[in-house]
Amino acid sequence: xxxxSQHPSWVICKSGTSVKIECRSLDFQATTMFWYRxxxxxxxxxxxxxxxxxxxxxxxxxxxxxxxxxxxxxxxSTLTVTSAHPEDSxxxxxSATEDSMNTxxxxxxxxxxxxx
Amino acid sequence: xxxxxxxxxxxCAEGRAANLPCNHSxxxxxxxxxxxxxxxxxxxxxIIHGLKNNxxxxxxxxxxxxxxxxxxxxxxxxxLRDTAVYYCIxxxxLAQxxxxxxxxxxxxxx
Numbered sequence: 001x002x003x004x005s006q007h008p009s010w011v012i013c014k015s016g017t018s019v020k021i022e023c024r025s026l027d028f029q030a031t032t033m034f035w036y037r038x039x040x041x042x043x044x045x046x047x048x049x050x051x052x053x054x055x056x057x058x059x060x061x062x063x064x065x066x067x068x069x070x071x072x073x074x075x076x077s078t079l080t081v082t083s084a085h086p087e088d089s090x091x092x093x094x095s096a097t098e099d100s101m102n103t104x105x106x107x108x109x110x111x112x113x114x115x116x
Numbered sequence: 117x118x119x120x121x122x123x124x125x126x127x128c129a130e131g132r133a134a135n136l137p138c139n140h141s142x143x144x145x146x147x148x149x150x151x152x153x154x155x156x157x158x159x160x161x162x163i164i165h166g167l168k169n170n171x172x173x174x175x176x177x178x179x180x181x182x183x184x185x186x187x188x189x190x191x192x193x194x195x196l197r198d199t200a201v202y203y204c205i206x207x208x209x210l211a212q213x214x215x216x217x218x219x220x221x222x223x224x225x226x
Contacts, residue, residue, distance in 0.1 A: 036216075049212075093159050104150070108159050
Protein backbone atom coordinates (compact mmCIF):
# COMPACT_ATOMS: atom_id res chain seq x y z
CA UNK A 1 0.00 0.00 0.00
CA UNK A 2 0.89 3.65 -0.23
CA UNK A 3 3.19 5.17 2.36
CA UNK A 4 2.47 8.09 4.63
CA SER A 5 5.31 9.30 6.82
CA GLN A 6 5.11 11.46 9.90
CA HIS A 7 7.92 13.34 11.52
CA PRO A 8 8.91 13.36 14.28
CA SER A 9 7.82 10.06 15.80
CA TRP A 10 7.95 11.58 19.23
CA VAL A 11 8.68 14.98 20.70
CA ILE A 12 8.95 16.49 24.15
CA CYS A 13 8.47 20.22 24.52
CA LYS A 14 8.08 22.78 27.25
CA SER A 15 4.77 24.43 28.07
CA GLY A 16 4.19 27.55 26.04
CA THR A 17 6.28 26.53 23.07
CA SER A 18 5.04 25.48 19.64
CA VAL A 19 5.58 22.15 17.96
CA LYS A 20 5.31 21.32 14.26
CA ILE A 21 4.45 17.85 13.01
CA GLU A 22 4.90 16.93 9.36
CA CYS A 23 2.88 14.46 7.34
CA ARG A 24 4.12 13.38 3.93
CA SER A 25 2.66 11.10 1.30
CA LEU A 26 5.74 9.42 -0.14
CA ASP A 27 4.51 7.74 -3.29
CA PHE A 28 1.24 9.41 -4.18
CA GLN A 29 -0.34 12.82 -4.33
CA ALA A 30 -2.77 13.52 -1.55
CA THR A 31 -5.24 16.28 -2.26
CA THR A 32 -6.69 15.74 1.19
CA MET A 33 -5.05 14.86 4.46
CA PHE A 34 -6.61 14.35 7.86
CA TRP A 35 -5.34 14.95 11.35
CA TYR A 36 -6.40 12.87 14.33
CA ARG A 37 -5.64 12.94 18.02
CA UNK A 38 -5.71 9.92 20.29
CA UNK A 39 -5.57 9.89 24.08
CA UNK A 40 -4.54 6.76 25.99
CA UNK A 41 -7.05 3.92 25.78
CA UNK A 42 -9.32 5.97 23.54
CA UNK A 43 -10.19 5.90 19.88
CA UNK A 44 -8.93 8.28 17.24
CA UNK A 45 -10.67 11.64 17.19
CA UNK A 46 -10.74 13.55 13.93
CA UNK A 47 -9.41 17.07 14.40
CA UNK A 48 -9.43 18.55 10.92
CA UNK A 49 -9.45 17.95 7.21
CA UNK A 50 -6.62 19.53 5.28
CA UNK A 51 -7.06 20.37 1.61
CA UNK A 52 -4.13 21.33 -0.59
CA UNK A 53 -4.07 25.03 -1.28
CA UNK A 54 -7.02 25.95 0.91
CA UNK A 55 -7.90 26.43 4.54
CA UNK A 56 -8.40 23.40 6.71
CA UNK A 57 -11.83 22.39 7.94
CA UNK A 58 -11.89 21.84 11.68
CA UNK A 59 -14.18 19.53 13.58
CA UNK A 60 -16.43 20.99 16.23
CA UNK A 61 -14.61 21.82 19.41
CA UNK A 62 -11.13 21.94 17.85
CA UNK A 63 -9.45 25.34 18.18
CA UNK A 64 -8.17 26.39 14.79
CA UNK A 65 -5.89 29.04 16.27
CA UNK A 66 -4.25 26.51 18.51
CA UNK A 67 -3.85 23.73 15.98
CA UNK A 68 -2.55 25.38 12.83
CA UNK A 69 -2.72 23.27 9.71
CA UNK A 70 -0.93 24.01 6.46
CA UNK A 71 -1.24 21.93 3.31
CA UNK A 72 1.06 23.71 0.90
CA UNK A 73 1.69 20.86 -1.51
CA UNK A 74 0.14 17.61 -2.67
CA UNK A 75 2.56 15.63 -0.57
CA UNK A 76 2.94 17.62 2.64
CA SER A 77 0.67 18.79 5.42
CA THR A 78 1.84 20.21 8.72
CA LEU A 79 0.17 20.50 12.10
CA THR A 80 1.52 23.10 14.50
CA VAL A 81 0.44 22.92 18.11
CA THR A 82 0.83 26.47 19.36
CA SER A 83 1.44 27.48 22.96
CA ALA A 84 1.41 23.86 24.00
CA HIS A 85 0.08 22.84 27.41
CA PRO A 86 0.38 19.51 29.21
CA GLU A 87 -3.22 18.66 28.27
CA ASP A 88 -2.13 18.77 24.61
CA SER A 89 0.03 15.73 25.27
CA UNK A 90 -1.35 13.06 22.99
CA UNK A 91 -0.74 10.80 20.01
CA UNK A 92 -1.25 12.74 16.78
CA UNK A 93 -1.88 10.80 13.59
CA UNK A 94 -2.29 11.93 10.01
CA SER A 95 -3.84 10.13 7.07
CA ALA A 96 -4.07 10.77 3.36
CA THR A 97 -6.10 9.59 0.42
CA GLU A 98 -5.37 9.69 -3.26
CA ASP A 99 -8.80 10.65 -4.48
CA SER A 100 -12.29 11.14 -3.22
CA MET A 101 -14.15 8.00 -4.21
CA ASN A 102 -13.89 5.15 -1.75
CA THR A 103 -10.22 4.42 -1.79
CA UNK A 104 -8.55 3.41 1.41
CA UNK A 105 -6.92 6.05 3.57
CA UNK A 106 -3.31 5.50 4.52
CA UNK A 107 -2.05 6.50 7.93
CA UNK A 108 1.22 7.77 9.24
CA UNK A 109 2.92 6.06 12.13
CA UNK A 110 1.85 8.78 14.54
CA UNK A 111 3.65 11.37 16.65
CA UNK A 112 3.76 11.11 20.42
CA UNK A 113 3.72 14.64 21.87
CA UNK A 114 4.59 15.16 25.51
CA UNK A 115 4.34 18.67 26.92
CA UNK A 116 6.18 19.21 30.19
CA UNK B 117 -22.57 8.98 9.23
CA UNK B 118 -23.90 5.51 9.95
CA UNK B 119 -22.99 4.28 13.40
CA UNK B 120 -21.26 0.99 14.04
CA UNK B 121 -21.37 -1.24 17.10
CA UNK B 122 -18.58 -3.65 17.98
CA UNK B 123 -17.86 -5.75 21.04
CA UNK B 124 -15.24 -3.98 23.17
CA UNK B 125 -12.96 -7.00 23.39
CA UNK B 126 -12.44 -10.51 22.11
CA UNK B 127 -9.96 -13.32 22.62
CA CYS B 128 -8.83 -15.90 20.12
CA ALA B 129 -6.34 -18.75 20.22
CA GLU B 130 -3.31 -18.56 18.00
CA GLY B 131 -3.82 -20.50 14.77
CA ARG B 132 -7.59 -20.34 14.96
CA ALA B 133 -9.86 -18.13 12.89
CA ALA B 134 -10.76 -14.82 14.50
CA ASN B 135 -14.26 -13.61 13.64
CA LEU B 136 -14.93 -9.99 14.50
CA PRO B 137 -18.55 -8.82 14.24
CA CYS B 138 -19.80 -5.35 13.44
CA ASN B 139 -23.32 -4.06 13.48
CA HIS B 140 -24.24 -1.19 11.16
CA SER B 141 -28.00 -1.36 11.01
CA UNK B 142 -28.43 2.23 9.80
CA UNK B 143 -26.09 1.88 6.83
CA UNK B 144 -27.21 3.53 3.60
CA UNK B 145 -27.28 1.72 0.28
CA UNK B 146 -24.19 3.43 -1.09
CA UNK B 147 -22.03 3.37 2.01
CA UNK B 148 -18.99 1.15 2.16
CA UNK B 149 -17.81 -0.89 5.14
CA UNK B 150 -14.12 -0.43 5.97
CA UNK B 151 -11.97 -2.30 8.44
CA UNK B 152 -8.78 -0.96 9.95
CA UNK B 153 -6.65 -2.15 12.81
CA UNK B 154 -4.30 -0.37 15.16
CA UNK B 155 -1.43 -2.10 16.82
CA UNK B 156 -0.31 -0.42 20.01
CA UNK B 157 1.34 2.99 19.49
CA UNK B 158 1.14 2.81 15.71
CA UNK B 159 -1.06 4.40 13.08
CA UNK B 160 -4.09 2.47 11.84
CA UNK B 161 -3.55 -0.09 9.10
CA UNK B 162 -6.03 -0.68 6.31
CA ILE B 163 -7.35 -4.24 6.16
CA ILE B 164 -10.23 -4.50 3.73
CA HIS B 165 -13.41 -2.82 2.54
CA GLY B 166 -16.59 -3.79 0.73
CA LEU B 167 -20.01 -2.63 -0.41
CA LYS B 168 -22.28 -5.63 -0.90
CA ASN B 169 -20.27 -8.65 -1.92
CA ASN B 170 -17.94 -10.59 0.29
CA UNK B 171 -14.33 -9.63 -0.15
CA UNK B 172 -11.05 -11.44 0.47
CA UNK B 173 -7.46 -10.32 0.35
CA UNK B 174 -4.17 -11.54 1.71
CA UNK B 175 -4.98 -10.26 5.18
CA UNK B 176 -8.60 -11.13 5.78
CA UNK B 177 -12.08 -11.86 4.51
CA UNK B 178 -15.07 -9.58 4.86
CA UNK B 179 -18.52 -11.10 5.02
CA UNK B 180 -21.42 -8.65 4.63
CA UNK B 181 -24.95 -9.84 5.31
CA UNK B 182 -27.47 -9.61 2.51
CA UNK B 183 -29.36 -6.80 4.25
CA UNK B 184 -26.00 -5.08 4.86
CA UNK B 185 -26.89 -4.40 8.48
CA UNK B 186 -23.90 -6.28 9.80
CA UNK B 187 -20.57 -7.66 8.74
CA UNK B 188 -17.83 -9.97 10.00
CA UNK B 189 -14.11 -9.63 9.56
CA UNK B 190 -12.37 -12.98 9.46
CA UNK B 191 -8.70 -13.48 10.13
CA UNK B 192 -8.33 -17.08 8.97
CA UNK B 193 -5.27 -18.12 10.97
CA UNK B 194 -4.65 -15.65 13.73
CA UNK B 195 -1.11 -15.04 14.94
CA LEU B 196 0.18 -13.18 17.97
CA ARG B 197 0.96 -10.23 15.70
CA ASP B 198 -2.74 -9.85 14.98
CA THR B 199 -3.31 -8.58 18.51
CA ALA B 200 -4.68 -5.07 17.94
CA VAL B 201 -7.75 -2.87 18.10
CA TYR B 202 -9.96 -3.50 15.08
CA TYR B 203 -12.19 -0.74 13.79
CA CYS B 204 -15.25 -1.20 11.63
CA ILE B 205 -16.16 2.03 9.83
CA UNK B 206 -19.02 2.95 7.53
CA UNK B 207 -18.02 5.55 5.03
CA UNK B 208 -20.36 7.70 2.91
CA UNK B 209 -19.45 7.57 -0.78
CA LEU B 210 -18.36 11.17 -1.24
CA ALA B 211 -16.72 11.57 2.14
CA GLN B 212 -13.02 10.95 2.37
CA UNK B 213 -12.72 11.16 6.12
CA UNK B 214 -12.93 8.14 8.35
CA UNK B 215 -14.72 8.49 11.67
CA UNK B 216 -13.55 5.93 14.20
CA UNK B 217 -15.70 4.27 16.83
CA UNK B 218 -14.37 2.44 19.86
CA UNK B 219 -13.38 -0.72 18.01
CA UNK B 220 -12.75 -4.25 19.29
CA UNK B 221 -9.61 -5.05 21.20
CA UNK B 222 -8.60 -8.47 19.88
CA UNK B 223 -6.12 -10.46 21.89
CA UNK B 224 -4.53 -13.53 20.33
CA UNK B 225 -3.44 -15.99 22.97
CA UNK B 226 -0.66 -18.55 22.52
